[in-house]
Amino acid sequence: MTARNLAAAIVLAIAAAFALLSAIGILRSRNSFAALHPLGLAGITVPPLALAAVVIAAGFGVSAVKGLAVVVVLLLGGPIGSHAIGIAHRRRRRS
């Protein structure tokens, strides 16, 4: 295993730890509004870390550019989805 692969594995392990924390947070949260917070944790931290692992392992090639597009979409779409879920939950509780 080269040093690059080892560094990428460490970054991926950190990303997996954040994803695990987020999943446990969603599992343990009292209601849906509380569960949106750990979802935000995963949505903000995991995609950039995964992209960093890709760049470390493979360099800044075509895969990294496509990965950058994926991360941008996820970073922009995560809060939009969380907002939509929150609004839907609030309106369902009202009615």
Place this chain on the structure above:
Amino acid sequence: MGIALYVLVSAGTMQRLIALQLIGTLATLQMMLLAVAFATEAFADLAVVMALLSTGSTVAYAHFMERWL
């Protein structure tokens, strides 16, 4: 992802939707990592499409649940 799948099958309706969004994010990133691991660009294209679809589907599903469920 296993914990999120457990929430998906056992929790309330809105928490299922939250777990679905988490699973969509993680599956997209796994696809991106598979593209690098197997040096196959098709997986990277699939990851881009999944990222676009998971965001749109979450918003559409939340809107659907708000209106009709």
